[in-house]
Amino acid sequence: MNKKIFLVLIFSLIARIIYFVYDQTIWWDAAVYLSMGKFIFSSGALGFWEPIRPLLWPFILGYGWWIGINPIIWGHIFSTLFSLGIIYLVYLIGKKLYNEEIGILSSVLISFTWIFFFFNARLYTEIPAVFFMLLAVYCFLEEKNLLSGFFLGLAVMSKFPAGLLLIILLIFSWKKIKNILELIIGSLVIIGPYLAFNYFYYGEPFSIILFAQEFLKYAGIWIFSQPWWYYLWEILKQNVLYVFAVFGVYFAIKKKEYLLTTIFVAFLIYFSIMAHKEIRFAIMFLPFIAIIAAVGFMKILRNKESLIIITLLIFIISFNVPLQVENEYFDYFENKELNGELLIVHPLVGYNAEKATLMYYPWFNSTMADYWLEYLETKNVEYVALDNCEGGFLCNPSDLDCEKKKEEIYSYLKENFIQVFNKQSGKCEYVIYEIY
Numbered sequence: 001m002n003k004k005i006f007l008v009l010i011f012s013l014i015a016r017i018i019y020f021v022y023d024q025t026i027w028w029d030a031a032v033y034l035s036m037g038k039f040i041f042s043s044g045a046l047g048f049w050e051p052i053r054p055l056l057w058p059f060i061l062g063y064g065w066w067i068g069i070n071p072i073i074w075g076h077i078f079s080t081l082f083s084l085g086i087i088y089l090v091y092l093i094g095k096k097l098y099n100e101e102i103g104i105l106s107s108v109l110i111s112f113t114w115i116f117f118f119f120n121a122r123l124y125t126e127i128p129a130v131f132f133m134l135l136a137v138y139c140f141l142e143e144k145n146l147l148s149g150f151f152l153g154l155a156v157m158s159k160f161p162a163g164l165l166l167i168i169l170l171i172f173s174w175k176k177i178k179n180i181l182e183l184i185i186g187s188l189v190i191i192g193p194y195l196a197f198n199y200f201y202y203g204e205p206f207s208i209i210l211f212a213q214e215f216l217k218y219a220g221i222w223i224f225s226q227p228w229w230y231y232l233w234e235i236l237k238q239n240v241l242y243v244f245a246v247f248g249v250y251f252a253i254k255k256k257e258y259l260l261t262t263i264f265v266a267f268l269i270y271f272s273i274m275a276h277k278e279i280r281f282a283i284m285f286l287p288f289i290a291i292i293a294a295v296g297f298m299k300i301l302r303n304k305e306s307l308i309i310i311t312l313l314i315f316i317i318s319f320n321v322p323l324q325v326e327n328e329y330f331d332y333f334e335n336k337e338l339n340g341e342l343l344i345v346h347p348l349v350g351y352n353a354e355k356a357t358l359m360y361y362p363w364f365n366s367t368m369a370d371y372w373l374e375y376l377e378t379k380n381v382e383y384v385a386l387d388n389c390e391g392g393f394l395c396n397p398s399d400l401d402c403e404k405k406k407e408e409i410y411s412y413l414k415e416n417f418i419q420v421f422n423k424q425s426g427k428c429e430y431v432i433y434e435i436y
Contacts, residue, residue, distance in 0.1 A: 004104050005091045009084055012111045016080050016120055022321045023121050024072065028391070030123035031347035034071055035356075037062025048347075048356050052212040055194065056157040057125045075123045082131040083120045086287060087111045089134035094291045096141055097257065101304060106294040108308050110287050112315035113238050119280050126283040129159035134287060137263070140169050145179045149186020156191055160209050161284065164270055168262055211362075216276040219363045220391050222398070226277035231268060234279050235289065239314050241297060241307060245289050248296030264288040329387065329423055329430035340382025340435065343372070345392030349385045359384075360392030369405030376412055382435050384413055385421075389428030 026034070036058035038047030064074025087107045095103030110116055119126055132155035139148035148169065155162035166187055173179040195205035202208065235242050245264075252261045267285035271277065297307050333342060333353035342349075342356045345364070350356030359372055375381070386393055395402030417433035424430075 002091075002100070002104075005088065005107060008091070008104065008107050008111060009087060012084060012087055013080065015112075015117070016083065019117070019121055019321070020076055020080075024076075025322060026072065026348055026351070027122055027124075028347055029125070030075075031351040033058045033123065033125070034061050034065075034075070035347060035351045037071060038065055038351075041066035046354055048350050048358055050358070050361055051208050052215050052362070054125065054157050054160055056154060057128055060128075061123070072123070076121065079120050079123060079127050082127045083116070085131045086116075086127070086134055089131070089138055090287045090290060093134065093138055093141065093260075094294065096138075097260070097291070098295060102291065102294050102298065105298065105304055105307050106287075106291040109239065109241065109294055109311055110290040112311050113286060113290070114315060114318040115238055115279050116283055116286055117315070119283060122280075124280060125159045126280055129155050129162050130283055130287060132158060133162055133165050133284070136165060136169070137259075140172075140183075141259075143179075145173070145182035146186040149183040150189055151186075152183070153187040153190025156187070157194065159284070160212055161267075161270065164266055165263065168259075168266055172259060172262075215362055216274060218365075218396075219276075220394070221275055222396050223391065223394075224276045224278055228272050230277045231272055231279075231282050235282055235286070238318075239311060241310055241314075242289055242293050244296035244300065245293040246296065247300050248292035248294070251295060251299050252292065260288045260292055264292060327423065327425065327430065329385070329421060329432065332385070332421055332432055333383070338382055340380045343376075343381055343384045345386055346390045347392075358392075364393055364402075365396060365399050366401035366405045369402060369409060373405070373409055373412060376409070376416075384417065384433045385431075386410075386413075386433075387428060387430045389425075389430075 032050055032053060035047040036049060036053060037060075039049050039062075040047075040055075040059060041062040060078055061071045061075045065071040087110060090110050091103040091107040093103075094106040132151045136148045136151040136155060139145070139151060149166075152162070152166045152169070155165065166183065169183055170180055173183060198208055199205040249261050249264075252258065264285050267288075271281045271284070294307070298304065301307075330346070330348045331352045333349065333356075336353070338354060342353055343359050344350045344353075344356045345358075345360050347358070350358065359368075376384070388394070393406070395406060413433045417435050419431060420434045421432035422429070
């Protein structure tokens, strides 16, 4: 291995280990994947299930739990390995398409871009998905199309939008039927069983994937709605050097080197036209921008030392550890034996419990409020854990009846349940009710 990329990987690893020591916070989606992992390996006896989620990452996390390893630590190990793999693959792709210098510079740029670094610790699906996407691209460049399709399948099973890369590679293979068939066959080895399961269980192979896209239109959309130029601006805020991607695209088109630019632009357009926008989604195309930006930078300024220094300075300035706030609400049900059903509006409560029913899935609105009120009246519900801050029990401002219906749920709980936990944190209230 080249000494320079080895040093990049070592420093990247050390930085991630140091950060993990100080930040082990479990966010919403991570709690879902961890709980799904328990659900898979307990045959449904523990955890809970969200059908819209791809299966690979929950399976990896659940396997760690099944063999007796703390799944959070297990997940961080895999996330870090995937992260280092991304850095190395960016180097390999940059080196193959351009030269060693571009490979090194683009690997430094991606490694120390704050959102990429930060989400290494979040146990979300972007990191594993991008790792397999880059493996697929590298194999495609090496003309190993069967392997490329196989890794594309793993990418899709990590995060569904990765399927866009399959379409792009098929387009770039349109002159060679053999390559197209190998890409499709390789991907179907992984995706095929999942689609077959959907067909037999739901009656439609693509129903869950399509519903996942529909889900993003409604679930918390008023929270995550952003203008179309959101990603362009946010990426520049991460590191101003990404502006050199403009020049990189120009030189790529001039030399008829279209692959990386097509991937970057296609994913940028895809995520930009979606109403639901989060900066973490940019991780899906960030490695490709890093390579393109490194090319543009070296074509214009030809000073690799300044790129590295500026990247590290921006990273150091951006470095921060979120405040760790202890909240007993989330682990109230840890090691607690339940005799009835537990209803929750935040997945972390469910992860720490043995079993839970999700009031927030697929979304909460006035119609679902009616459903849950009837559910409380007719089912064997022992506990209900609610909060008014984290998203699962929030009403869309355009749903005028939702707040009224939600108050009816609170009124029913106050009349028929005992409040066993209450905590105020700023404007947020966390409350748990137990049946009389």
